[in-house]
Amino acid sequence: DIQMTQSPSSLSASVGDRVTITCRASQGISNWLAWYQQKPEKAPKSLIYAASSLQSGVPSRFSGSGSGTDFTLTISSLQPEDFATYYCQQYNSYPLTFGQGTRLEIK
């Protein structure tokens, strides 16, 4: 199985901050990586696919980059509605695997 490791596990930031979350795969996955946002009591919502493509309807302050084993999700200017938990997921091979999540909290 491909292990996905996110860092940090939690992060405190303020509205307007630029935030970066990192995801590392245990082996190369090309650009077969997605990012999800999950708010409390809600299902995950797709933000980014193919490492850097923005899902329709997702604000442009979200961006993704990387390929191979190292990936990042960046939020350019945090908004109040962005405080949530973020997960990366590889779909290069089965079983599909997720990172452990990064909880983004208000400072």
Next chain:
Amino acid sequence: QLQLQESGPGLVKPSETLSLTCTVSGGSISSGSFYWAWVRQPPGKGLEWIGTIYYSGSTYYNPSLKSRVSISVDTSMNQFSLKLNSVTAADTAIYYCARHSTSSLVSWLDPWGQGALVTVSS
């Protein structure tokens, strides 16, 4: 707009079988040649892919659960279902159904159902 909705018992006894159904609305489960998935999330923890089914019935399971899981599809009802047998407290989780985003098995998951909490307890 495609919508998915999980349904089934919220409480299952240890050693019994967990059964959930995902009803798809706003589109046909057999159109577009999509794949359909189950994912679970123990309370306060991360996401675990359980398995995926093609509209024609081909299945792909997580090896960690393969001996206990079965996923099936009923195109006439526009539903797909999950069965997990010999459950323990470790299977307590929110269970989500989702669609693979493209007609390829190599794709991310979107959209998702709202989730169904299943508690394993006597």
